[in-house]
Amino acid sequence: MRSPQEMKRRNATRRRRARASVLMAAAAAIFGAGCSRAVLPATGSHPAVFQPIGPFYQPPRPLPPGAPGQLIRDEPMAAPAGFRAWRILYHSRSVAGADIPVSGFVVIASRPAPAAGRPVLAYAHGVRGLANICAPSNTTQPLAAIQEYAPMLKAGAAVVATDYPGLGAPGSHPYLVGESEARSVLDAVRAARQLTALRLSSDLVVFGDTQGGQAALFTGQIASQYAPQLHLLGIAAEDPPTNLIALERHAATTPFAAESLLEAAAGYSAAHPSADLRTILTRRGLTDLGLLRRECDDQFGKATAGQSIPSVFASNPLTTPPWSTGLAAGAAGAARTPAPILIVQGSADQVYRASITVSFVQHICTLGDTVDYRTYSQIGHAVTIAAANGIITWITSRLARRPAPSTCRK
Helix, strand or coil, X not given: CCCHHHHHHHHHHHHHHHHHHHHHHHHHHCCCCCCCCCCCCCCCCCCCCECCCCHHHCCCCCCCCCCCCXXXXXXXXXXXXXXXXXXXXXXXXXXXCCEEXXXXXXEEECCCCCCCCEEEEEEECCXXXXXXXXXXXXXCCCCHHXXXXXXXXXXXXXXXXXXXXXXXXXXXXXXXXXXXXHHHHHHHHHHHCCCHHHCEEEEEEEEEECHHHHXXXXXXXXXXXXXXXXXXXXXXXXXXXXXXXXXXXXHCXXXXXXXXXXXXXXXXHHHCCCCCHHHHECHHHXXXXXXXXXXXXXXXXXXXXXXXXXXXXXXXXXXXXXXXXHHHHCCCCCCCCCCCEEEEEECCCCCCCHHHHHHHHHHHHHCCCCEEEEEECCCCCCCHHHHHHHHHHHHHHHHCCCCCCCCCXX
């Protein structure tokens, strides 16, 4: 029998390889085989992928006032033949209501927009880390994460991808703070619509994986109030974290217990600075916190694997307010989502347990949500290959305004 440490390594490696296979196949078959520069998948490692933060990400100081979604600046990015891309820096709002800068990027196909404008696929990325350098738009291959959506781009859609607050642009990253993520998703779309040459419509579908799955679910909850000018047609979430307390209790039984809990607690403190995380950390925990603020997810995970929660925390955030109450309040499903939802997951997922997701799906079904929940037998936390075609078909159907399927019992 494999040890928990071996299972953790296998799960992480399998997920990276699965996503890499999808992206490389899409790059070769769709984004233009024979391009002069190969388009390789991002692996989340530093320093091979993430670059030093450049001047584009630095907003004016002091930051001039701006409405949520107001564009601060944009610049062209390198893209494969047949596509165009831009980095964007824009105004958003923290959960406390502060005006903050957030970065991201936009991709379209180099062809005229449809008569009604380009519908938008808003992409919410999975965990990359909490350090400022870990922005997806700041990698050597920033378009790798969205290459499987090239058919939609060729059909006339645009992809708009936020980095989230504190990744790229200055600030701390409120990791797993769903409303913060959702605001940055919606404000990225509002900012991209100010690039008039793109001719973006108000039609929008949100897709996110892992952390981004949570962001997508929260986007569905707040979109009608926060960005009523956008027309949200659907939310697709792959392996989403839902009940954060339950997920962290499960993580506590694994070799990545300290890594997972420190990231979640640090994310809460980033959104609520009065919750000084240093007050509940041991000396080793303070060292790990410094590493978390410098390194991206892969390197941080390698450095902290196997550490116990008592070795890092003098007081456990799961039982110590305000982290305990804040993480409990950070669960998705607090409000009904008007747009239909797709959730996909491997039945053998040992990171975000399928049983936790099933309870969440049952809950939002009782709220009246339209939910299509799909599990993939004997697949762990690496559902990308199995689910990719189904996700794209589901998104395409939402943009075509076809009736959405539901697995909720009536």
